[in-house]
Amino acid sequence: MTNFIPIFPLELVVYPGEELNLHIRETRYQQMIRECAEQRKDFGIPPVIKGKLHEYGTLMQLLHIEKTYPDGRLDIRTRGLKVFRILEVIRDIPEKPYAGAIVHYPDNHTEGDHRLMRSLVQALHWLHQKLHIEKSFDKPIDHLSTYDLAHHACLGLEGEYQVLELLHERQRQEYLRRHLKNIRPLIDEIEKLKERVKLNGHFRDLRMPDF
16 A cells, blocks of 8 residues: 655654644644544654664654643654555645655564563563663563564664664564573673772672682
């Protein structure tokens, strides 16, 4: 399926199923949101990373305009619907101050490996414990997807975008598995450094190397 949508480029990645609250400052996007509300239309958020607009993004449903300020600013609630790929950006739309895009919605396979998902959740709990982060998921493990986990895996913006590009749940699971495995030694090393800092200035009982 291919169609035209207004786009709201942002320096973030949004996933299908994710709920996102936004504060709309720019006049052009205030107009876009009001038109989406009046016409019951969706819009797209394609990520901007290092100043570059990327081709994959997420179609967003406007759930509600929570607040309209006297100067026109808006607080809105939205939800991610599905992944799109930009075929062409349309920067000049008659009588519109914002850009749009012709997009295609690729098939997105959502069936994953339940055992692997459980191990990913365990790895995330370990990571959050090490980082002293309190995090619990609102869904049972069997109902979780990689989209529910990705923002909490310390991927960074580019890593989160790479997850968005993957259109098979098992590929996304494997990507997260490798990432969490690769950062584990780094987290362990940080823990050792923290212990060394704590011991600075204290008497230490050290083992002598066999030299």
